[in-house]
Amino acid sequence: MRPIRFGTDGWRGVIADDFTYQRAAVVCAAIGEYLEAEGRAGQGMAIGYDTRFASREIAMLATSILTQRGIPVRLAATSAPTPVVSYTITRARLGGAVMVTASHNPSKYNGIKFKPWFGGPAPEQATMTIEERANALLPAFDADDALRRGPQAAWLTQEDFIPPYLEHIRTQIDVKAVGAMRPRLIVDPLYGAASGVLDRALQEIGCRLQVLHGEYNPGFGGINPDPTEQQLEELMKSVRHTRVEGAVAADGDGDRLGAVAETGEYISSHHLFALLLMHLVEDRELRGGVVKTVSTSTMIGQLAARYGLPLYETPVGFRNIAQLMLEDDILIGGEENGGIGVRGHIPERDATLAALLLVEMMAHRHTTLGGLLAQLRERVGDHAIRRLDLALPQPPAPAELLALRSRLPRRLAGIPVSGTNERDGLKILLLDGSWVLLRASGTEPMLRIYAESDTAEKVQALLNEGVALLSHGDIRQAA
Numbered sequence: 001m002r003p004i005r006f007g008t009d010g011w012r013g014v015i016a017d018d019f020t021y022q023r024a025a026v027v028c029a030a031i032g033e034y035l036e037a038e039g040r041a042g043q044g045m046a047i048g049y050d051t052r053f054a055s056r057e058i059a060m061l062a063t064s065i066l067t068q069r070g071i072p073v074r075l076a077a078t079s080a081p082t083p084v085v086s087y088t089i090t091r092a093r094l095g096g097a098v099m100v101t102a103s104h105n106p107s108k109y110n111g112i113k114f115k116p117w118f119g120g121p122a123p124e125q126a127t128m129t130i131e132e133r134a135n136a137l138l139p140a141f142d143a144d145d146a147l148r149r150g151p152q153a154a155w156l157t158q159e160d161f162i163p164p165y166l167e168h169i170r171t172q173i174d175v176k177a178v179g180a181m182r183p184r185l186i187v188d189p190l191y192g193a194a195s196g197v198l199d200r201a202l203q204e205i206g207c208r209l210q211v212l213h214g215e216y217n218p219g220f221g222g223i224n225p226d227p228t229e230q231q232l233e234e235l236m237k238s239v240r241h242t243r244v245e246g247a248v249a250a251d252g253d254g255d256r257l258g259a260v261a262e263t264g265e266y267i268s269s270h271h272l273f274a275l276l277l278m279h280l281v282e283d284r285e286l287r288g289g290v291v292k293t294v295s296t297s298t299m300i301g302q303l304a305a306r307y308g309l310p311l312y313e314t315p316v317g318f319r320n321i322a323q324l325m326l327e328d329d330i331l332i333g334g335e336e337n338g339g340i341g342v343r344g345h346i347p348e349r350d351a352t353l354a355a356l357l358l359v360e361m362m363a364h365r366h367t368t369l370g371g372l373l374a375q376l377r378e379r380v381g382d383h384a385i386r387r388l389d390l391a392l393p394q395p396p397a398p399a400e401l402l403a404l405r406s407r408l409p410r411r412l413a414g415i416p417v418s419g420t421n422e423r424d425g426l427k428i429l430l431l432d433g434s435w436v437l438l439r440a441s442g443t444e445p446m447l448r449i450y451a452e453s454d455t456a457e458k459v460q461a462l463l464n465e466g467v468a469l470l471s472h473g474d475i476r477q478a479a
Contacts, residue, residue: 004134006127008317008442012102012111015053019102019110021061023134025143028062030134031098031114032069034126040095040117044072048085048161049100050193050253052110053218055079058100062112065146066098067155075151077160081193081254083350084165086119090346091164093117101193101253104226104337105444107219113253120322120347166201172344173356177363179206185359186210186247186260188235190225191217194254198352202248207359212238226251227258227338227351229266240264245362246369250351256338257351259358261370269338270297270385270452275372276340276354277332278379279361281307288331288343291321294423295336295387295437295450299380306379315424317442322347336387336450384456388449388463389441390470396447401426401438404469412436413461436462438469 004011004023011027013019035041045066049059056079063073074092076085085097096116102109114122114130122130185207189195195214203209212235213221223231227249239247239260249258259267267275273292277300280286291312292300304311309331314320318341321333325347334340339349342357361372404426410417415434421427425439434453441448447470451462 001138004131004138006131008319009103009121010099010111010113010127011131012105012109014108015110021058021147022141022143023138024058024112025061025065025146026134026137026141027112027130028065028098029137029141030130031096032066032071033133034130035071035095036069038095041069041071043093043095043117044074046074046076046085046088046092046094046097046161047100048076048080048082048088048097051079051191051195051216051218052102052107052252055100055110058110058112059098060151061143061147062098062100063151063156064149067152068146068149070155072155073151073157075156075158077158078162079193080161081197081250081352082113083255083346083348083352084161084197086115086346086348087165087168088161089115089117090119091168099253103253104224104251104256106224118326118347120325121317121319123319123323162197166197166204169201169345169353169356170205172353173205174360174363175205178359181363181366182206182208183246183359183362184208184244186212186235186238186242186244187214188212188227188232188247188249189214189254190223190227190231190249190252191215191220192225192250192252192254194250194351197254198248198250198355201352201356202359205356205359210238210242210244220252227256229268232258232260232266236260236264236266248355248358250355251338254351255349257340257354257358258338259369261373262368263370265370265373267369267373268385269336270299270383271373271376272338272354272358273297273334273340274299274303274380275361275376276342276357277303278376279357279364280331280342281309283361283364286331288329289324291324291330291333293317293321293335294421294425294427295439296334297336297383297385297452298433298435299383300334302380313423316439318349336385382454383452384454384459385450385452386456386459386463388466390447390449390467392445392447394445396440398425398440401440404438407469412465413458434458434462436466438466
């Protein structure tokens, strides 16, 4: 029997293989036990779910298991983005939440995220405890009995989480400025949980919208619900044939943002992070710490230095950023995947709020998304960033990647190597500011290779060098 393994943000698996009713049931039971041990079960839990196959059914299973333990449950009336469920925790002062989602993973996956009382990603120690307990329960837990007994009505409330969330994020935005501009946008929720939330939030502050991929489709139309350049080809094509000021997109559970300029040019998640930092400091005149993960662009450090703001770097995983947001005065934190969190909301990524802030920036500066991108380039120069994903049967252990240090050449793509960063995987630093990072994914059986330089051609050469490095050891056999 394969053990249950949590990644950087929850547990995910292939439906009917790793992700089954039995395995989902023991994860929910383990979360209930964890909440009881923490003394927060009496505060109750929110349960939310995305638009994937069987997500609502698993949410009902979670409701049954938790209410049978006497834990009060607030069940989402409809599918909802993860940030909406996280905000519900803080709004209602609950002990935590179960979110049934596999986030940006392909449609064959589903999963469960646990959100503690503060509304952000669970710390590693919490997920390790839940994982250990779930595996202990796995051989004998009777999921069929839990399904037969069903939810206990005395402990169950069903409610619509979305209206209070929308009311809250409106208070975070200069609605008057956006309403005066009335920008025209295309919104692409990629068939995910942000459908009916991201578009509604933008409409309510005055945007004129067209919606792409907003209907229910648990197979995501054959694409992955991840707002990367590869997955947004249809959106970019739509923008080129429509008179708009830009376009925004969200991943499957609505916590990652993607964007496209009015020309059809894809705006990388790194550039989005940099733009929002620029807006908060230059337009809103806010101060505070800036947090980036090790896989995020050097643009963030350039801007932080320009503004005189403290910069923190963490391993990949928003839980590391969230911890700093809880402990320190952090203005903004973000990842390379489009997950961005800001002060004054929740210590969590939120594609909808990030999109609203981007539109607010357009309104304050009276320009398009492409115009914002040009202003950013004036400050930081040209930056090209790409990620290559290699599917592996078994991703390499951290020690295997670090062993590559002994094989590093003096130059990569003709650029001298200046050092390494081993905060998460192996990051090779180059003398001109370029870099290459090799690390195993925390959510999928992938080895990820990241590279940044000043041109797309250099980035491609560095990615090729990263693949070549793998050919010097056992990793080559898997790759």
